[in-house]
Amino acid sequence: MYWKRLDRNLKVRLVGEGLFNICYWMYFPFIALYFSMTLGSEVAGAFMMLPPLVSMIGNLASGNLADHFGRRPILIGGAAIQTVMFVFFACSFSPWLDYAAFIGIALGSALYRAPSLAMVADVVPEEERRDVFALFATTNNMGAVVGPVMGAFLFFQFRQILLWTTASVLLLYLLCLILFVNETKPTSTHEKQVSVIAGVKHACVAYRHILGDRVFARFIIAGVFSVMTIMQLDLYLAYYIVTEIPDQRFLFFELGSMLLTGETILGWMLALNGLLFVMLVFPLANWTKRWKERDLFVFSCLLSGIGMFALGFVSTIWSLLLLTVVFTVGELLRAPISDSFVSRYAPMESRAMYIGASNLQYTVGRMLAPLTILFATWVAPLGIFFFMLVCSLASAALYTNLFRMISQNKEKHERGS
Structure with missing residues (x-):
């Protein structure tokens, strides 16, 4: 999908989200570590489960509203x-207020996600959606290339400046949304909302129907297990690298060496993760176009789980970076096909609600993922890495069962017709 062929709405969003994510990735990978240092690992592990719960409510509400x-x-x-929450975060003088702002940011992000994905599905033909979703994944992760490396220094040394910069970028993007983005909701889905109560009842009935779909319910549960593994890069893995991996020297062949601390190693791993997204997610989306969705989902889970589990056996920078490549490839294989699967599976008149419901896999996965930090006090690292592997294998099994059900339903429909 060439730039000139994109809808103007998508062009505005690609630029705005790309700039925002550069700032976002300077702070987000270190937020769990920050709360662990200021509130304690046990408190932080428990409290990091609340923002995803807020996100879950926001996702469900945003789908219905959109x-x-x-x-x-x-x-x-x-x-x-x-925007408002980042300003609040920048003005905060207490980690508890920081935490309140973090929850607000999670709510705003959740409200934004469902209509943003629905807008792509509204204006892009079905056969091109995987490419466009891959393009958005590439743009949104460009900040992950330089963000973590800069954030490893800026977040702890100049946090207020970083947060004010992020708030300013968001404010400019907000103005662009107001001035240049048009409505894309299909005209056939316009419905008159007679009251707030009626809207709530409609949403409850609709989501009960959506989540009662056995195929879609398995898709969400499989996604929860997968996300629990993927999210560890910003949660337990960050804690593990900083606290367990020893400082070591990085040799530049015969040009010299430099001492790498745990924070520096984490920044490099996060930067490599983002760089791989920018470089590979779009080419991989094209390369795997002829792959079955089932095979992509399963292979993604296996790569993520095996890559994470193997991290428990290594400690050198080169080994850590190599395994970062392995689990990142698993992650980016899954990114575009998950959104394209939902946009294709969902009825047009309920597209945003299905997308909002599908986001449960991310919010529930993120809500459960911090359990690894909570258990870090009592469970050895290898045990936690083994738990990540089990989650990935469970996800792969559920995806296999999901596509078997789709095939069976298709056969029944063909026999019935």
Whole structure:
């Protein structure tokens, strides 16, 4: 998908989200570590489970709101909440206020996600959606290349400046959304909302139907197990690298060497993770176009789980970077096909609600993922890495069962017709 062929809405969002994510990745990978240092690892592990719960509520609400009131107002609302919360974060003088701002940012992000994905599905033909979702994944992860390396220094030394910069970028993006982004909701799905209570009842009935779909429910549960593994790069793995991996020298062949601390090693791993997303997610999406979705989901889970589990057996910088490549490839194989699967599976009139419901896999996965930090006090690292492997294998098994059910349902439908 060439730039000139993209809808203007998507062009504005690609630029705005790309700039915001450069700032975002300077702070997000270190937030769990920051709360562990200021509130204690046990408290932080428990408290990091609350923002995903808030996100889950926001995702479900945003899907219903976007299907009834349109994508644009919910996008603007989500961006506005994040802008205000980053200002609050920058003005904070207490880790508890920092935590409150972090929850607000999670809510704004959740409100933003469902209409943003629905907007892509609204304006892009089905056969091109995987490419466009891959393009968004590439753009959104460009910040992950330089962000963690810069954030390893800026977040702890100049946190207020970093947060004010992020708030300023978000404010500019918010203005661009207001001025240049148009509504994309299909006209056939416009419905009149007679009251707030009626809207809530409609949402409850609709989500009960969506989550009662056995195929879609398995998709969400499989995603939860997969996300629990993927999210460890910013959670337990960050804690493990900083506290367990010894300082070591990195040799530049015969040109000299430099001492790497745990924080520096973590920054390099995060930067490599982001660089691989930028370089490979779009080419891989094209290369795997002829692969079956089932095979991509399963292979992704296996790479992520095996890569994470193997981290428990190594400690040198080269080994850590090599395994970062392994589990990152697993992650980026999954990124575009997950969104394209939902946009294809969902009925047009309920597209945003299905996307909002599908986000449960991310919010629930992120809510459960911090358990690894909570258990870090009592469980040896190898035990936690083994738990990540088990989660990945469970996800692979559920995806296999999911596509078997789809095939069986298709055969029944063909026989019935």
